[in-house]
Amino acid sequence: MTQSVLTRPPVPADPPPTPAARGRRRRGQGVAYLFLSPWIIGAALLTIGPMVASLYLSFTDYDLFEAPTWIGVDNYVTMFTGDERFWHAAWTTTEYVLVSVPLKLGLALAVAMLLNRARKGVGLYRSAFYAPSLLGASVSVALAWRAMFSTDGTVDRVLSSVGLDLGGWVDQPQYALLTLVALAVWQFGAPMVIFLAGLKQVPRELYEAAAIDGAGPGRRFLSVTLPMLSPVILFNLVLETIHAFQAFTGAFVVSSGRGGPSDSTLLYPLYLYQRGFTDFRMGYASAMAWVLLVVVAVLTALVFRSARRWVFYAGENR
Template sequence: MTQSVLSPAAPPDRRAATPAARRKRTRRQGAAYVFLTPWMIGVALLTIGPMLASLYLSFTDYDLFDPPNWIGFGNYVTLFTADDRFWHAVGVTVRYVVLSVPLKLALALAVAMLLNRARRGTGLYRSAFYAPSLLGASVSVALVWRAMFATDGTADRLLSALGIHTGGWVDQPQYALLTVVALAVWQFGAPMVIFLAGLKQVPRELYEAAELDGAGAARRFFSITLPMLSPVLLFNLVLETIHAFQAFTGAFVVSSGRGGPSDSTLLYTLYLYQRGFTDFRMGYASAMAWVLLLAVGAITVLVFRSSRRWVFYGGEDR
């Protein structure tokens, strides 16, 4: 009797419940697939299908009117060996990304740190700073931006009042790209909100301990804020880099669709548009699109690999 009491209880027989559990799991999976079906149909018809069609067209000579003519790697060979404007567009785009992304992230982080302090009206300020991210991609805002930086525009008058006579930026090759960069940097609201959410997660105890040790504001920023925000910084960096390579509306409107003056605002996407919808070389434009996709993918991989050296996650020993 003692042995039966002290002996471990026999494990429950799970085989009897297995069919019922399987039926329940199947019903749940079926319901999930029912809700996912519209999304999967949309992805197949609106994303995967057009991507495969674009990949096929990139190996053809297609002008939107006649049937595609298979030419193999002809478009890619022409891109890299016989198209000087292609390489010029690549250079302009790289300069745009190198200028706009760091400035945008720096401004977003600075404003997020200011808004992270508790004060009256913080919610209103957050909304006001976030609004440009919602409006900046519109054609109407780009038109206003072009008017501001045109000759005798608002920016020209303000600079002239300060004794800086540069003329209209949109009409000068050395300044035109800066106009597009300024429009992109002005839309810092989205990364600002993400930085602000990251700042809320930084423990206040770290700052208090640093203050007791005599660390100044700069030391606290570089030793606490940046390391703790490094995962958020990585996310914003990848996201904004991808967005910068896809920039189109600002350059199109500021340059009236030409990429001028002197091709100074000829971003890669704008040149792709010109090839596809102005010259009607849709096969060539498709090849350009796939080159852009592979280039952005490679840059993203490099950024993630470099993150091993500068991104800090909580609980890691460095």
């Protein structure tokens, strides 16, 4: 039997495709590219083209009115060695990201766990909690937010009624950035929905087995919920970090486009806007944009690299 297996003739390879089959394949590829052509043209004209142009402009002195003048890496040298507001904006943005992203994800996970239980009217609650994510980036909401946190605004009156006379948050450097953080955390609906979808995929048998072993609610959360949700946490962490580094509308509206008071709300995208469209230094603004792109790309790569230690997938042995 062994000899017969060893002497079995090789299986003949599939015959090469006929000219008619190759023609049908090419026609099928042509149809696919035809349907993809709007996306390809849009990506080339609206994404790849502007990115290449901005990379070129980052090495020029360009004021939007005259032809760009090549200056090499002068914009980058000035940015890192002679622009104190650049470093201030970078640090302010770092503080904003480090505070807003964990708070937003923590609140989203907590609400998702509450809404994961079957109860009457749960669909209405899910819609209500998701609604701020649809409205939060609008200028009208940012204007309302500024009015709420201004002197003698709603928040000031409520805090004064309980003996906390803090004044208007948007008018004080030590509290102004917290206004933007609160606006970002209020928009927790999108990551909440993603967490909710992940919770639906956690097998109930794992919770039952943990309960039989004597694990309480806290232990079940740490040993079952978090490991099973770790891929979803990774997705939300990367997405919300990128969004936080791009925050602009709230900072622009709340500070009237100045980043005040005392540059306390001068986020990086707002300073980039000031350089490009207020100071008309579009070359410098392009250089700032590419620095932001590189920083976000590096941070995203580091998060994915660290995911090997804390992200678990079903059926994976560690």
